[in-house]
Amino acid sequence: MLELVELTKDYRNKPRAVDDVTLRLEAGVLGLLGPNGAGKSSLMRIAATVTRPTRGRVLFDGVDVVARPDVLRRTLGYLPQDFGVHPHLTAVEFLSYLAAVKGLSRRSARRRIPELLELVNLSAAAKRPLGGYSGGMLRRVGIAQALLADPRVIVVDEPTAGLDPQERVRFRTLLSDLASDKVVVLSTHIVSDLETVTDDIAVLAGGRLVHRGSLDRLLGAVAGQVWEMTVAPADVARVQAGHVVTRLIRTSSGVRVRVLAPSPPSPRAEPATPDIEDAYLGLVR
């Protein structure tokens, strides 16, 4: 449905932000992972036709939407990282305003807005000014506005930033429910956000696509290379200098460190089952 083909993005006087990335997407959630500055937002903005790529193509049902962005915009929902609201408007007023901007008729807006507020669990707060909403509630308003035009493609950039754990779970469930018949691209640097949402994961590092595939494939990349051991606090720096440390937990008997290494990093190291965080850090190290 949506194809990003050999995309490159250069900003003036900056290292290349997106470097020859190709991703083909069908209905479902693609989780786009990467550290800060990896190029996720740039790629999402290109997919949302807000930024033009320096090189490459974006095809929607085969149509080149770099040349004809209107074809995708008509059926696109985009929640940018820096999504802002008008604090004095209520959720209903704000969504009505955006519905008008998106060209929805008043009739369909009147029908659609209560449905969406129900979907994102904001019906009870619908008539309160957005200035009094929590971060999680505002993110849900952001999702509601992205869904106004019943889009086939949804692009959401770091939607869980600043949310508490309960809000994060709610948000993940909402996105998975939506993805049955839509392309959803979700970027995050919070690795655990993806575990329950999708099995299709792309990892960007330094603008390049370093992984695309299932969680199992991602985990397979570090199979047999994850170890745990307890060391004295004074030894932590030495372990960190020699290995990729994926976790550090202080305990009463010392510091429990989790490291990536092709062979046991110490005779006392025990093998551990890789998780998504280990695999991710192994890839972007």
Ligand SMILES: Nc1ncnc2c1ncn2[C@@H]1O[C@H](COP(=O)(O)OP(=O)(O)OP(=O)(O)O)[C@@H](O)[C@H]1O
């Ligand atoms: N509008 C812009 N003008 C100039 N440089 C930019 C612009 N947007 C992004 N960059 C640069 O492109 C690179 C990739 O940034 P981008 O925001 O796409 O990455 P990211 O993975 O989304 O990171 P973050 O999670 O921190 O937003 C960075 O070096 C950044 O400084």
